[in-house]
Amino acid sequence: MPSVFRALSDPTRRRVLQLLRTRPMTAGELADHFAVSKPTMSAHFNVLLAADLIAADKVGRTITYRLKLSVLEEALLEFTQAFGLTVTEAPATTPNPEAPAEDT
Amino acid sequence: MPSVFRALSDPTRRRVLQLLRTRPMTAGELADHFAVSKPTMSAHFNVLLAADLIAADKVGRTITYRLKLSVLEEALLEFTQAFGLTVTEAPATTPNPEAPAEDT
């Protein structure tokens, strides 16, 4: 759990997560959104993987990353509960209705 | 806003916030809960202050720190909303019924 906050502490990684919210994307596709080198992005992916916030699906020579929303949600929930706060899925807005199945 | 996540990335600082959840505490009082030196704790307080997550009230030679829960809540809310999540105050548990007024 502590690695989650570490992972969230970098703005590039937070933006990666938000890009992944809409749909899974390949490493190169994600990297195109940032002004940093591929190796740097790869390092960011590794941090996010270590925190279990994303998962990698390798097909051929491309690697597709997808968000593990439930992990993010649970980490946030656990933390906020200690402050009398709650994290829930917002039922009103449904930004990602056909998200791929998540390995929970 | 970005400094909030940075501040949350350290376990010591997260624990400080949680200690402050119950009641405001002085710097020394807080420091007693950790196995690090006072100067180190002072540095942590500064990071939390910079992120606006805590406020300092100096009285005499003691400094009392208090949690700014609304700032934490708002930062979390802003971030989670991009993922279709919501952060709310949990009405069931009332851990700090007579908390001092917060400068919102």
Place this chain on the structure above:
DNA sequence: CATATGATTCGACGTTTAGCTAAATATCAT
């Protein structure tokens, strides 16, 4: 087999961070 492609790993560099001790500052009490 040779080459191109998608992505990672490796090694290095500069910066930031957390940690320490020692000293300084500020306040209060005697």
Place this chain on the structure above:
DNA sequence: ATGATATTTAGCTAAACGTCGAATCATATG
């Protein structure tokens, strides 16, 4: 003024971080 208390500032070290270019691995294609 002296001494004690609470906290910070200053100066330092070691480790971690983000970044890069070059090299490497794996897979696909001519």
